[in-house]
Amino acid sequence: MPELPEVETVRRGLLDTVLDRRIDRVEVGRERTVRRTSRQALIDGLSGVVIVGFERRGKYLLGSLDSGYGLMVHLRMSGRLLVSPTGSKRPAHTHVVLTMGCVELWFVDPRTFGEVVVYDPERLEDEMPELLRLGVDPIADPFDADVLRSALSGTSRAVKTVLLDQHRIAGLGNIYTDEVLHRARVRFDRPANALRQVEISRLAGAITEVLTAAIESGGSTLDDTQYVDVAGRTGEFQHQHLVYGRRDQGCLTCGKSVIHRATVGGRSTFFCPRCQK
DNA sequence: AAACAAACCTGTGCGC
């Protein structure tokens, strides 16, 4: 579910609600959520601790603890972080609860693909190796056509597949990849290393513009309302989707074709065959 | 190297 704009929206919500609050109680329901370490490791790592910062790398949410340790949360497909008054009724699938005085932070995750981990930033290679392998973050890092050209170089895989590869570019998922390719007028199945310079420039511009606009809109909430921010509010960027989920509907860009659906790497892909070459 | 499938889970929506 959540891609870069949704994770960024959650990050900003956490800065406003739980930053600098001491964690006085840690509850872990489903141990699967803390499978990388253990229930006890999370309790020991967070009890009595203050979260003093939140950063984001791609879809990874990273908290800094006053103990010197780090807190990593990945929402994967169905994870949500919600902040509520202490004692509120918890939704189904609430697997972790951090009580911080008058508020509680809940990690809710029906499909249990998500993760919550306390790690030692000095031992990243052992404890959070994937963080070291993430590619450029188009919002958090300097990003332009040259950076994108390097990220796309050396592979003939379909450009959509490469944009989804978190080792090359961190943060794009299935929704935003399709939206970006449409706005750049590039077909999803073009070999990444065969794009012309002008196309790479359009793509870089579209990535920055779409992600920035989506963050301003608080992310995208689809019909199932799976994604909401820490206060339970929906995003609004879905109203600006031009292709995602619009199979057989008229193209909003050219008005002359309809949106087609294909499958790439097992993922649904939406595009306009007339606009995207 | 790349394409594909399966794995991890639960919920929802659809056709019948």
Add this chain to the structure above:
DNA sequence: TGCGCACAGGTTTGTT
């Protein structure tokens, strides 16, 4: 109403 199936925003792993 109920049943079975397809499908879902992510990522890793293993197989052709």
